[in-house]
Amino acid sequence: MSEDKSTIEKTLAPSQFSVFDSHSHPGLEKKGIKDRPGCLDFWCGDSVVARSMMGARAALGDPNPFKIIHTAEECPDWNPERWVKILDASGVEATCLQAINSVSDPYPGNANGWKWHVPNEYVKKEFIDAFPGRFTAVGGVHPRYGRKAAVEMVLSAYECGFPGIKIHTPTSGYPNNPDLYPAYEKCQELGMHVQIHTGVEELPGTRAKYQDPVYIDDVAMDFPKLKILQLHCGVFNNPRIALWNVIKFENVYTDITIPHPTLMHMKYYWDLEHLRFLETLMPDKVFFGTDFPLTLPIYKFMIDYINCLPLTADFKRKLMGDNFRKFLNWKEAKGQGQASTAGSMI
Ligand SMILES: [Zn+2]
Incomplete structure (x- = not known):
């Protein structure tokens, strides 16, 4: 008889493993949402993004999720406690939160550009410190206020204990902008990684030209020692160059x-x-991520879906968590507000 494992043996993990979601978005919580620029626009108004969030509204119990809403009071009662319950119910150990700091180009009707700001301190206090071992984060950095300000944004993320930064290119512009290079140098010096958005974006003021992953080629060439996480793998824009x-x-x-x-x-x-x-x-270089809470209605299903595909169990384990844990040095982060709770699975 063949020594080869059967399809079932190769693809089904012998025991369940806990997932690490590498990509999710804080800031849309109801408490204080008006104080975080841009966040209200995810739920309110007649836009592509607000329509995308209707699924999350339905999942959170809104009896009329397709009604266009306009005020903070009408936003769903979304909060970190509910978030953690969903992680628990889905077998997710932890997730990496995208703190954001960005400003778009000016556009008709908004001469100052659209601002999106989810402060590092907010993310640290409400998520990382409140639920040890369940969250980590990257800090938002943009070059719109100059090189010095961009470096200060890196330092703010570092002081919060974050392992990296995020550049939201659709608003902030090309990632190979020389005004970002001192910020990248600082990341390299501090041992932080850089996450760069690639792929299309529907938020206000965003421009598709900035999102092309071809510009990551420059950054990677110029900073060969900087760890770069290319977010969204160039979706709809240029996935082949992203790969x-x-x-x-x-x-x-x-x-x-x-x-x-x-x-x-x-x-x-x-x-x-x-x-x-x-x-x-x-x-070894690809991570599972979800854009949660945009994907709230299908969160557990997304995990179950990949777990049921005929990929090897070894790859699933890497994709669904181990690759990203290694990227973050997650175990080494124990005791810094990022202690691992590996083993807490459903
Ligand atoms: Zn995202």
Whole structure:
């Protein structure tokens, strides 16, 4: 008889493993939402993003989720406690929160550009410190106020104990902007990584040209020792170059984060052929992420879906958590407000 394992043995993990969600968004919580610029626009108004969030409103119990809402009072009662309950129910050990600091180009009707700001201190206090071991975060950095201010944004993230920073390119502009280079140098010096958004974005004031992953090529060339996480793998924009970046550069990683991946079942994302491509060419450099709470209505289903695909159990374990834990040195972060709770699975 063949020594080869059966399909079932190869693809089903012998025991459940806890997931690490590498990509989620704080700031949309009801408490104090008006104080965080841009966050109200996720729930309110007749926009693409507010319509996308209708699914989350429905999942949070809004009896009329398709009604356009306009005020903070009408926002759903979303809070960190509910978030943790969903992590628990979905077998997710922890998630990396995207604190954001960004300003878009000016556009008709908004001469100052659209601001999106989820402060580092807010994320640290309400999530990381309140629920040890369940959250980590990256701090928002943009170059709109100059090089010195961008470096100060890096230092703010560092002082909060965050392992990295995030550049939201659709608002903040090209990631190879020389005004960001001192911030990258500072990250390198402090041992922090850089997350860079690639792929399309529907938020106000965003411009598609900035999101092309081709500009990551420059950053990776100029900072070969800087760990770069390419967010969204160039979705709808240029996924092929995004994949090439990961193959070409030792220091470039990617997530597979995409809103509603199982509804928008697209060629370069969650289909089996594509995931097998990732397994073959970059099995240690790809991370599961969700854009939660945008994906709140299907959160557990997303995890179950990947776990049921005929990929090897070894790759699933890496994709769903171990690769990102290694990227963050998650275990080494114990005792710094980021203690691992590995083993807490459902
Ligand atoms: Zn995101």
